[in-house]
Amino acid sequence: MFSKELLAWHDAHARDLPWRGEKAPYKIWISEIMLQQTTTQTVKGYYARFLAAFPTVQALAEAPEQEVLKLWEGLGYYSRARNLHRAAKVIAGDLSGRLPDTVEALKKLPGIGDYTAGAIASMAFDRPELAMDGNLVRVLARLTAEAGCVGEAAVKKRLRAAGAALMDLDRPGDFNQAMMGLGRLVCLPGQPKCGACPVAAHCAARERGLQRELPLMPPKIEKKTERRGVALVFSGGRVLARRRPDSGLLAGLWEFPNFQDARDAASLIECLGELGVTARGGKRLGAASHVFTHLVWKMEGFAFTADALPENGDLRAVDAAGLDALPMPTAMRAFRDMANKMLKLNK
Ligand code: SF4
Numbered sequence: 001m002f003s004k005e006l007l008a009w010h011d012a013h014a015r016d017l018p019w020r021g022e023k024a025p026y027k028i029w030i031s032e033i034m035l036q037q038t039t040t041q042t043v044k045g046y047y048a049r050f051l052a053a054f055p056t057v058q059a060l061a062e063a064p065e066q067e068v069l070k071l072w073e074g075l076g077y078y079s080r081a082r083n084l085h086r087a088a089k090v091i092a093g094d095l096s097g098r099l100p101d102t103v104e105a106l107k108k109l110p111g112i113g114d115y116t117a118g119a120i121a122s123m124a125f126d127r128p129e130l131a132m133d134g135n136l137v138r139v140l141a142r143l144t145a146e147a148g149c150v151g152e153a154a155v156k157k158r159l160r161a162a163g164a165a166l167m168d169l170d171r172p173g174d175f176n177q178a179m180m181g182l183g184r185l186v187c188l189p190g191q192p193k194c195g196a197c198p199v200a201a202h203c204a205a206r207e208r209g210l211q212r213e214l215p216l217m218p219p220k221i222e223k224k225t226e227r228r229g230v231a232l233v234f235s236g237g238r239v240l241a242r243r244r245p246d247s248g249l250l251a252g253l254w255e256f257p258n259f260q261d262a263r264d265a266a267s268l269i270e271c272l273g274e275l276g277v278t279a280r281g282g283k284r285l286g287a288a289s290h291v292f293t294h295l296v297w298k299m300e301g302f303a304f305t306a307d308a309l310p311e312n313g314d315l316r317a318v319d320a321a322g323l324d325a326l327p328m329p330t331a332m333r334a335f336r337d338m339a340n341k342m343l344k345l346n347k
Pocket of ligand 1: 139186188200211
């Protein structure tokens with residue numbers, strides 16, 4: 001029987017991860033949010049540090065947002081951290097500190113969609129719910145030899161029904177984890193290892209020799225490229241940092257002022273003027289790029305000096321220690337290293 005064979009393989013091959021076998025809903029929630037778009041190897045350290053800082057949903061709810069973002073620094077997709085924080089406030093304030101135990105109620109919380117709700121409901125509360133991530137979609141499409149594009153709602157619905165029919169009702173959380181493990185270790189995107197597959201006998205794609213052609217994916221969205229000038233403005237042993245707006249890309253994080261299509265020192269001096277900064281110089285520092293989901297930043301850094309730096313809610317003049325304390329996205333890492341070096345040299 002499919003689920004028994006799958007779970008026997010899972011029990012023999014499951015990796016020893018900090019969140020494996022975890023039943024505490026709060027910890028499952030944190031691990032599932034961190035694991036979205038991020039490898040298990042990267043998540044391990046963040047998971048341990050995050051739980052040490054915020055061991056309960058109450059502790060997370062009471063933390064300042066900047067502290068939550070600082071602990072998330074480098075993990076990317078920062079809206080995950082902001083939504084975790086917002087959801088923790090709702091759980092602590094309105095739900096007596098307990099995560100809901102149904103998919104419907106979980107999905108009302110910020111940042112919890114179909115996948116995460118299914119994962120929490122099945123792993124923490126043993127509810128027979130699927131956690132349909134990319135692995136499950138691929139495995140189910142192959143098992144059923146689904147010929148439709150997996151981006152289509154009707155196809156997703158068919159795959160979900162197929163997954164529900166295969167699920168082990170006694171161990172729904174383990175079933176989801178086993179399917180994800182199968183997708184991650186055996187039923188790989190390009191080259192499935194069918195020879196090592198514990199459920200090969202149940203696979204329609206393999207039977208028909210279609211395993212490499214499936215699943216049919218939606219066309220890739222082309223990434224837009226933005227060229228941005230990044231300004232490191234120094235004054236009296238400090239450098240100017242700017243907080244990004246509360247919504248949109250990298251919301252609430254700190255960066256060095258940067259401007260689209262400002263590709264030389266003169267253009268940056270003009271843009272800085274609009275922030276109230278009278279900058280001089282403009283030594284070229286070097287380039288860096290960063291790839292977001294739908295966007296690429298190609299950045300060029302320039303160093304300036306100023307007699308004074310403005311200080312208001314969103315602009316701050318910081319020394320090296322102050323710079324380290326600000327939550328900054330990975331996109332700014334190369335420039336932060338440059339700024340740090342220059343601050344230390346000029347001490
Ligand atoms: S037999 Fe091959 S294609 Fe089918 S589920 Fe196993 S690894 Fe995937």
